[in-house]
Amino acid sequence: MKRKLAASLFITALLVSAACGGDNGDGGDGDGQATNGGGADTVTVGLIPIVDVAPLFLGDQQGFFADRGIELQTEFAAGGAEIIPGVQSGQFDFGFSNVISLMLAQASGLELQAVANGNSSTGVQGEDFGSLMVPVDSPIQDPAELEGATVATNTLNNIVDTIVRASVRKAGGDPSTIEFVGVPFPEMEAALANGDVDAAFPVEPFQTLIRTNDVGRSIAWSWVDAAPDLTVAVYFTSGRLAQEDPDLVARFAEAMAEALAYANDNPDEVRAILPDYARVSPEIAAELTLPTWPPEVNRASLEQLGELAVQDGLLSEPPDLDALVP
Amino acid sequence: MTAAAHRTGHAAGRTGPPRTRSVPDRVRSLLLGLTGLVGFGLLLEVLARTGVVPARYLPPTSRILTELVDSAASGTLWAAAGNTVLTWAIGLGLAVAAAVVLGLIIGSVPLLRAATASTIEFLRPIPSVAWIPAAIVLYGPVRAGTLLIVVYAAFWQMLVQVLHGVVDVDPVARDTARSYRLGPIARVRWVVLPTALPYLVTGLRLAATVALILTVTGELFVGTPGLGAEILRASAGGAVATTYALVVVTGLLGVAANLAFRALERYLLSWHPSIRREVPA
């Protein structure tokens, strides 16, 4: 009995020591503070591993950040809902998020401000990096016919359902009868194929995948319907960092602007870098529609988007764009 | 030992120590079991190949197994499984350590027990998954987020069992210890721990099961690296056979854990009279 007792205590001790010795922060937490050691500032950026953020990687590759004394460290997260608190709490120095999420965060009292454009719509009907799609054999030809239908969006009460409602309104329909269902982008193809939803709004590469697999076809280009040349997402930082280290923020913004311009001028290099970080096959990367990367945020489009958000009830009042986009 | 130990098979109790079975009996069970397993696999294979269940939903067993072997060979499987096991072990260890310490302290002082009972009864049933959104916000897709929900759930499972174990100590034994003036440490070692041991082991098993479920949950929803995250990635990418293969691996992990804990139970408690019920938790 003594031995059994000793054995059980030993095992308990093992477990406890494993607990104490185990690492508690897998995946590289990143240094919340921008360190100022030996010239280069290490900066952590929270990103979603999607097509939109290609310029950041391209710019890093080209040395635009290193030229300005910035060493980039990227962290992938599932969406703005994780990145925004991460920036606010200092886990990330900068983050990437769609503008509606930022407006919602601002309305909840978080202090964030955009530092550089992220990505924008192509502004061209019929050719954008996301579209409203229906199953190939669906009788629906027009967004107005979506009244009372089920539409898949990646996050409820966010940018995608806002712009889809804009498409429906533009086609003369009543968007208030639409039932939106939360389905992650990668699962939209299955949802369309199985008939679980009447329509979906996928972005690249899923838009191209759905098309090439002959599962769905596009009936509207909602980024364009919402506002001309819509700024979809931006890179942002916390109000705190902007105050403490405006120089770093300015340098990041400059590097980002250069990277965006470079990406716009060299789409082939963008397509080449996609498979590295975004799990996109080279074949699909060659076919998909890229967003545009203008160096400036389109404020007018954000005002329009803000109005749509208020109209749809996401926000109770228009966002303070002066604070958000200084 | 307590009077309860000498109970002779009332109602839901067993009669005496577990009967050891004869060798031919065991061989028969083993053969039947293997037949069952193989039969199950064959059934799925047939269903898939004949198209009764569309291939998109259920790939044939053979394809799942090949996928399993491929992943094992390529190494991604081991990294993911390693992450899952590590998160699980750390979470379980933290929870068990905290529960044993707190349980011993609270259980030994009747006043503490009475004062904390209501709080424990309220906090215990809070589903650990309620913490997922908070974990996402606080930690993001790293191990700490999942540990939050794993430790919370496993801790309560273990604490309840420890408390019951400490309380179940035979008053005669406790008094004897006191009259022999055994110090607190000696009392714990000779009186409390032996009585509590069956409860501790049960608690460990329950806590480990819950901890595995929540580890996988955390990997699926918080994004911590591990088998759950890989399952999500595979299913999101449409790789159905890989998804099944990963689920099989997760199941095997659970089976291994069950076997390990059952062996531990037998080893540690072979001296204890067989009546070992799960305490109403």
Add this chain to the structure above:
Amino acid sequence: MRWADRSVALLRWLLLTATLPTLLVVIWWYASRDSTHFLFRPLSDIWAAFRQTWLGPRLVEDVLPSLSRLGQGYAASLLLGVGIGVLIGLHRTLRALVEPVLEFLRAIPPPALIPLIGLFAGLGDTRRVVIIIAGCVWPILLNTVEGVRAVDEVLTDTCRSYRIRGPRRLYHLVLRSASPQIMTGARQALAIGIILMVISELQRTDRGIGYAVEEFQTSFRYAEMWSGVIMLGLLGVALSLLFRLADQRVLRWYHGVRATEKGGRQ
């Protein structure tokens, strides 16, 4: 002076039960009062959010659907688990045949099955209920098998000599004997069921408590999010109490026997 003794006893019970929780809540209230942290909102905010959110229309729109799905899943699990469990428990050969397969299936953590269930069951309520069943059925099934196996031999022989067969035997001998073990399984299943109820609503649907808490998180309304966590806690406590009541009714005879054996000590 019996009423004096009783009042003292009541007062003592009240003090013991209520002191620690009250203390904790008060500390929480005052410690968080001036909090400007974006995530850890003052308790007063959370309380206001709670009143606004859960004592209003959301009670019907979110809480009821969640509970209803849990009820359906749990009931189905009971039927399946006890039904199949009795079958397996009574037939040694069958049990030897299926035991490894069952051990394997039940060892799969239910959340890992969610993507697979999604393939078969689409996006709606069926999917959510199936997820709940996938987790709840196993503790009930396995505990039923155990309980049925362990029926007292003396009782079995007695029934045989009194020629008690068929449904009566099933009910009075098998089910009654196994019921404490089955209840143990049912209790575990309840805890798992609540967890799965919440999980099944994350990321996919648009009504339910789990969904609501997640929605608050993704739209950065953290006071409401915490109020949702509290709501889930209250639900957990309520269901746990309900179960204990049911357990006392169903197993009245068993608790009585055990109390006698323990010499009156609970």
